[in-house]
Amino acid sequence: MELRSATSEFVDQLKAVLPAAAFAADPAGFLQEPRGRWAGQGVVVSPDSVEEVSALVAACHGACVPVVPYSGGTGLVGGQVSAGGAVPVVLSLGRLGRIRRVYADENVMEVDAGAILADVQQRAADAGRLFPLSLASEGSARIGGLLATNAGGLNVIRYGNARAQCLGLEVVLADGTIWNGMSRLRKDNTGYDLRDLMIGSEGTLGVITGASLRLMPRPAEEATAMFVVPSPAAAVHLLGLAGDVLGETISGFELIHRQGFDFLDEAKLSYHAPFAQTPEWSVLMKVGMGQGQAPEAALTTLFEAAGDLVSDGIIAQSQAQADELWAIREMIPEGNRRIGSVSSHDISVPISAVPDFIDRAPGLLAQIDDFRINCFGHLGDGNLHYNVFPQPGRSRADHEHQRDAVKACVHDLVHEMGGSVSAEHGVGRLKVADLEKYADAAKLAMMRAIKQALDPRGILNPGAVLRG
Amino acid sequence: MELRSATSEFVDQLKAVLPAAAFAADPAGFLQEPRGRWAGQGVVVSPDSVEEVSALVAACHGACVPVVPYSGGTGLVGGQVSAGGAVPVVLSLGRLGRIRRVYADENVMEVDAGAILADVQQRAADAGRLFPLSLASEGSARIGGLLATNAGGLNVIRYGNARAQCLGLEVVLADGTIWNGMSRLRKDNTGYDLRDLMIGSEGTLGVITGASLRLMPRPAEEATAMFVVPSPAAAVHLLGLAGDVLGETISGFELIHRQGFDFLDEAKLSYHAPFAQTPEWSVLMKVGMGQGQAPEAALTTLFEAAGDLVSDGIIAQSQAQADELWAIREMIPEGNRRIGSVSSHDISVPISAVPDFIDRAPGLLAQIDDFRINCFGHLGDGNLHYNVFPQPGRSRADHEHQRDAVKACVHDLVHEMGGSVSAEHGVGRLKVADLEKYADAAKLAMMRAIKQALDPRGILNPGAVLRG
Numbered sequence: 001m002e003l004r005s006a007t008s009e010f011v012d013q014l015k016a017v018l019p020a021a022a023f024a025a026d027p028a029g030f031l032q033e034p035r036g037r038w039a040g041q042g043v044v045v046s047p048d049s050v051e052e053v054s055a056l057v058a059a060c061h062g063a064c065v066p067v068v069p070y071s072g073g074t075g076l077v078g079g080q081v082s083a084g085g086a087v088p089v090v091l092s093l094g095r096l097g098r099i100r101r102v103y104a105d106e107n108v109m110e111v112d113a114g115a116i117l118a119d120v121q122q123r124a125a126d127a128g129r130l131f132p133l134s135l136a137s138e139g140s141a142r143i144g145g146l147l148a149t150n151a152g153g154l155n156v157i158r159y160g161n162a163r164a165q166c167l168g169l170e171v172v173l174a175d176g177t178i179w180n181g182m183s184r185l186r187k188d189n190t191g192y193d194l195r196d197l198m199i200g201s202e203g204t205l206g207v208i209t210g211a212s213l214r215l216m217p218r219p220a221e222e223a224t225a226m227f228v229v230p231s232p233a234a235a236v237h238l239l240g241l242a243g244d245v246l247g248e249t250i251s252g253f254e255l256i257h258r259q260g261f262d263f264l265d266e267a268k269l270s271y272h273a274p275f276a277q278t279p280e281w282s283v284l285m286k287v288g289m290g291q292g293q294a295p296e297a298a299l300t301t302l303f304e305a306a307g308d309l310v311s312d313g314i315i316a317q318s319q320a321q322a323d324e325l326w327a328i329r330e331m332i333p334e335g336n337r338r339i340g341s342v343s344s345h346d347i348s349v350p351i352s353a354v355p356d357f358i359d360r361a362p363g364l365l366a367q368i369d370d371f372r373i374n375c376f377g378h379l380g381d382g383n384l385h386y387n388v389f390p391q392p393g394r395s396r397a398d399h400e401h402q403r404d405a406v407k408a409c410v411h412d413l414v415h416e417m418g419g420s421v422s423a424e425h426g427v428g429r430l431k432v433a434d435l436e437k438y439a440d441a442a443k444l445a446m447m448r449a450i451k452q453a454l455d456p457r458g459i460l461n462p463g464a465v466l467r468g
Numbered sequence: 469m470e471l472r473s474a475t476s477e478f479v480d481q482l483k484a485v486l487p488a489a490a491f492a493a494d495p496a497g498f499l500q501e502p503r504g505r506w507a508g509q510g511v512v513v514s515p516d517s518v519e520e521v522s523a524l525v526a527a528c529h530g531a532c533v534p535v536v537p538y539s540g541g542t543g544l545v546g547g548q549v550s551a552g553g554a555v556p557v558v559l560s561l562g563r564l565g566r567i568r569r570v571y572a573d574e575n576v577m578e579v580d581a582g583a584i585l586a587d588v589q590q591r592a593a594d595a596g597r598l599f600p601l602s603l604a605s606e607g608s609a610r611i612g613g614l615l616a617t618n619a620g621g622l623n624v625i626r627y628g629n630a631r632a633q634c635l636g637l638e639v640v641l642a643d644g645t646i647w648n649g650m651s652r653l654r655k656d657n658t659g660y661d662l663r664d665l666m667i668g669s670e671g672t673l674g675v676i677t678g679a680s681l682r683l684m685p686r687p688a689e690e691a692t693a694m695f696v697v698p699s700p701a702a703a704v705h706l707l708g709l710a711g712d713v714l715g716e717t718i719s720g721f722e723l724i725h726r727q728g729f730d731f732l733d734e735a736k737l738s739y740h741a742p743f744a745q746t747p748e749w750s751v752l753m754k755v756g757m758g759q760g761q762a763p764e765a766a767l768t769t770l771f772e773a774a775g776d777l778v779s780d781g782i783i784a785q786s787q788a789q790a791d792e793l794w795a796i797r798e799m800i801p802e803g804n805r806r807i808g809s810v811s812s813h814d815i816s817v818p819i820s821a822v823p824d825f826i827d828r829a830p831g832l833l834a835q836i837d838d839f840r841i842n843c844f845g846h847l848g849d850g851n852l853h854y855n856v857f858p859q860p861g862r863s864r865a866d867h868e869h870q871r872d873a874v875k876a877c878v879h880d881l882v883h884e885m886g887g888s889v890s891a892e893h894g895v896g897r898l899k900v901a902d903l904e905k906y907a908d909a910a911k912l913a914m915m916r917a918i919k920q921a922l923d924p925r926g927i928l929n930p931g932a933v934l935r936g
Contacts, residue, residue: 105708106819106850128712150657161655163664164632179910184818186849187629188888189618189668190895190903191933192915196664200657217711240573243685244596247758248716290715292769293761301760350652351574381654382574420656427658435658442647446922447660453921454914465659 001457003468005087006043006065013063014045014089017055021095022046030070030090033081038429040081042068042090050170050178050209053091057207057459058176060089066462067091069203071145072116074137076346077428079149079202079464088462091207093144100210102127107215108167108184113144113208120213129215132159132251136333144208150200152424154329157380158251158288159216161424163199170210171198174455182212197450202426203461205454219251219288223295224322227303228279228312233355235283235379238302238309242285245302249295252286253380255354260332260376266392267338269331272324274314283379284329286322332376336387342371342399343406344387347414348423351382357417361386364409368402383423386410411438427465435465469925471936473555474511474533481531482513482557485523489563490514498538498558501549506897508549510536510558518638518646518677521559525675525927526644528557534930535559537671539581539613542605544814545896547617547670547932556930559675561612568678570595575683576635576652581612581676588681597683600627600719604801612676618668620892625848626719626756627684629892631667638678639666642923650680665918670894671929673922687719687756691763692790695771696747696780701823703751703847706770706777710753713770717763720754721848723822728800728844734860735806737799740792742782751847752797754790800844804855810839810867811874812855815882816891819850825885829854832877836870851891854878879906895933903933 004010015023022045031040047053060067066088070080082088093114100110104127111120117138124131133146135153145151147169151162159165168183181195198206229235235255242250261278264271274282287295299315316322336344349357358375365371370391377384388406390399399406411421415438427435436444451458451466462468472478483491490513499508515521528535534556538548550556564582571577572595579588585606592599601614603621613619615637619630627633636651649663666674697703703723710718729746732739742750755763767783784790804812817825826843833839838859845852856874858867867874879889883906895903904912919926919934930936 103818103820105704107711108818150661152655152657156655163661173910173914177910177913179914180908181911183888184886185816185888185891186819187620187624187816187846187851187891189620189892190888190890190899191668191907191911192673192918193618193631193661193664193668194911194914196661200659200661205660217715219715236573243575245759247685247687247756249758288715290717290766291713292766298758298760348653348655350571350576351654352571378655383655418652420651420653420658422658423653423655424657431658439659440648442641442645443649443659443662445645446641446647446662449921450660450918453917 001064003066003086003458003462004064006089010063010065011043014056014059017059018045018047018052021048022052025092025094030073030092031081033078034074035076038078038081038083040083042082042088044090044092046092046095048095050172053172053207053209054176054178056089056091057172060459061175061457064457064459065089066459067207068461069148069207071148072137072141074141075145075149075428076425077430079426079428082463085463085468093142096209099123103184104129106184109213109215110182110210111143111213112210113142115143117141117143117146124215128218130218131165131213132216133162133165136330143211147199147208147211148201148203149426152378152383154252156378157253158248163196165214166195166199166211167214168212169195169198169208171206171208173206174457174460182210184212202428202465204451204465205460220291221293221295222286222288223299224286224316224325225299226274226314226325227283227310228275229281229283229309230311231355232281232358234309235281236351236354238283238306239380241305241309242302245305246287246298249287249289250285250380251288252284254284254329255376255379256282256284256329257375259372259374260335263335263339263374264331267335269335271328271331274325275312284325336374339389340396341387341389342396343403344385345410346423346425347386347410347419347421348381348383349414349417349419353417354379354382354384357413361410361413364413365406368405368409369399429464432465432467469532471534471554471926471930472532474557478531478533479511482524482527485527486513486515486520489516490520493560493562498541498560499549501546502542503544506546506549506551508551510550510556512558512560514560514563516563518640521640521675521677522644522646524557524559525640528927529643529925532925532927533557534927535675536929537616537675539616540605540609542609543613543617543896544893545898547894547896547929550931553931553936561610564677567591571652572597574652577681577683578650578678579611579681580678581610583611585609585611585614592683596686598686599633599681600684601630601633604798611679615667615676615679616669616671617894620846620851622720624846625721626716631664633682634663634667634679635682636680637663637666637676639674639676641674642925642928650678652680670896670933672919672933673928688759689761689763690754690756691767692754692784692793693767694742694782694793695751695778696743697749697751697777698779699823700749700826702777703749704819704822706751706774707848709773709777710770713773714755714766717755717757718753718848719756720752722752722797723844723847724750724752724797725843727840727842728803731803731807731842732799735803737803739796739799742793743780752793804842807857808864809855809857810864811871812853813878814891814893815854815878815887815889816849816851817882817885817887821885822847822850822852825881829878829881832881833874836873836877837867897932900933900935
């Protein structure tokens with residue numbers, strides 16, 4: 001069926017079924033995305049309850065008007081903006097921000113989909129628990145979008161991505177039906193795993209309105225270390241050794257290249273330099289353990305066992321020192337933004353293939369032009385942010401004509417190595433063509449069949465993930 | 469489309485595309501299931517490769533002949549036997565038993581779907597790693613069936629169920645198409661989560677032929693304790709306290725009622741009695757930690773912190789003593805079998821609701837008749853095996869006419885408390901009516917739409933999960 005634009009007549013129709021407050025938001029902020037690649041369009045509506053979301057989606061379904069769910073707006077692949085085609089309703093989750101209930105005894109928190117990640121983290125902390133999802137945009141990212149995109153971040157090595165933090169969902173389906181799947185159960189094998197199908201579907205199969213989240217024990221003792229490694233291969237071996245020594249207590253294992261530090265200098269972002277000489281490659285790791293355990297001592301054991309895998313290292317002696325080290329890692333994306341990348345890549349390869357990837361990619365890129373590369377990220381997950389920059393004195397505009405070639409160069413190599421061209425950011429609108437190019441044909445056919453089955457009119461976030 | 473039986477003409481057709489060895493299995497063993505509730509029917513075919521599975525399923529698809537995938541045959545809900553309707557091809561995974569490759573450095577093992585769980589565990593151990601899935605039937609259960617049913621078992625509290633152990637799948641779809649999703653990636657957000665959709669779909673959406681499994685660090689130091697608790701409520705509080713003290717190092721947290729011990733006595737199964745007097749309620753727990761840690765000391769800390777929550781306890785002082793304690797837990801299902809239950813229930817409720825459930829269910833059952841109840845299971849997951857038995861001198865046959873009422877009594881209460889009527893065994897053919905009765909209507913409608921989209925002819929395990 002052909003999609004139709006949200007006309008003023010249609011909006012009048014909506015105003016008959018939804019309260020005036022649902023139409024009070026200033027649309028401007030909802031029609032942009034952080035990378036500025038798209039200027040969106042749409043009529044912004046902010047329902048205040050799952051029933052209002054249901055009424056809104058049902059009306060859109062009846063009129064064949066597209067619905068673009070908008071959560072925190074922090075997504076990096078354009079999943080939250082519609083730049084063309086029929087003018088959609090932009091369904092903001094901004095007023096659905098309640099923490100519904102905390103069950104501290106069972107490590108569960110029920111929330112509205114519009115709850116902000118930092119608030120969820122704080123409420124878990126208040127209850128003596130941990131909500132482990134953690135990423136740069138946690139002050140504005142909302143749970144619904146984090147689940148819809150299966151967000152990753154810093155703690156995935158230990159706790160898994162957003163999907164692993166979710167026990168149950170409440171979802172409004174394409175025709176406005178409410179699916180109540182707000183389970184607090186740890187085990188439920190009654191039927192297909194629709195929860196995990198909705199998670200990561202980027203609003204194309206349903207609109208998440210509520211979630212039942214899994215909390216974790218809060219590590220009583222934490223420690224942070226930064227180790228200088230001679231090579232990415234040494235970093236991978238160190239990761240294996242760390243598993244032997246530290247078991248599942250590793251909460252973060254980040255690889256950092258010298259380019260990241262150099263960009264902080266160049267962008268005049270101030271940080272506390274951890275070593276007299278900036279290391280070519282370093283690993284930043286965090287360990288969390290229970291009461292009475294000694295994570296610093298365990299990191300010392302690792303350092304001593306590491307031999308040639310580590311040439312220098314710092315084990316933070318205070319929380320302040322640990323914070324300084326993590327501030328460097330968290331500042332790197334801002335450094336990148338200030339320099340301005342030609343192309344950024346959120347890629348993953350099998351962990352043991354990481355060194356080979358880092359070895360081969362620069363030579364291939366050099367065939368296109370002379371670039372600077374900032375390679376950093378979640379080595380513990382095989383997930384690298386592999387970002388390509390102009391040399392000093394040149395701008396990203398100078399390389400605009402090469403962007404597609406750069407992207408294809410990186411993505412082709414990733415694909416050849418059995419990797420993913422979107423490790424944690426999702427497909428959105430940015431990588432629809434990549435998905436078509438690289439995905440297994442049977443997978444694509446199944447995805448299309450499922451989309452057709454659950455959203456036959458194609459109103460849910462059309463053009464995201466799959467071509468509309 | 470109407471399903472047709474696998475006639476001798478159809479088998480001749482299959483013999484033209486598959487080697488003779490695929491038809492060599494003695495069918496007898498494949499047409500039964502462990503609880504003896506169904507006598508199956510079908511033509512057993514045992515392909516030796518994913519290509520042979522593909523050719524077989526394509527032929528069945530062309531002829532509209534049902535395919536019933538058969539893995540280890542240990543499932544307890546009849547998912548592996550077709551007792552009526554068109555005679556199916558029973559697709560045995562028995563010859564697809566290879567361990568394809570171990571990537572110890574990245575904690576990954578690639579296997580054929582017919583690999584036996586105990587073999588996978590052993591190969592992981594040989595590589596210094598742990599494959600944590602562990603259950604009573606591990607000597608014969610195969611990976612394909614374990615994934616198709618999202619099996620649980622003893623270590624779920626720490627490591628998750630079968631789904632959590634899987635990074636990627638190779639699946640033959642309804643028309644014979646091979647989906648190669650054998651990813652070794654920790655993070656991949658390119659499109660819908662078809663892996664988790666296949667896992668737990670019990671062979672109704674595709675036939676799993678291979679899997680890429682996640683391995684874990686092997687805990688260097690383990691300890692086991694059995695604590696006597698005054699009540700299930702105390703056991704739940706002990707679980708919360710254990711999380712505070714021991715973090716994520718708890719590998720098992722099992723609740724045991726005195727009835728389990730009494731049945732071992734009655735069934736003349738010998739075991740080493742841990743206490744002078746058999747406790748009414750006890751908790752069996754295992755803790756696993758890294759090198760240089762002291763799990764026994766941590767269990768002692770827990771015992772001391774527990775106060776009134778624990779009235780007596782044993783911390784195993786040797787591996788032999790730990791094995792003796794776990795042998796009791798592992799023998800309980802055999803004790804149950806020898807006594808003969810009226811009805812068994814694999815249920816879960818929110819963890820904090822467990823005491824209330826255990827409190828209320830006996831009174832409701834007593835309105836039906838005078839029963840003995842053996843309640844035990846994975847308290848750490850809110851998963852109880854709540855099994856109802858005749859009083860001494862009476863047999864299950866005496867209660868045959870009450871079985872449905874007993875089941876409905878237990879399941880109605882579980883449903884009222886937000887629980888699941890199949891926590892870890894799946895739906896199979898046994899619980900199709902329960903799923904229809906208790907599932908959210910929107911969930912059922914989505915499941916049917918997905919089944920129709922991915923298997924429009926309905927040839928894959930018809931009658932399992934959803935009514936055929």
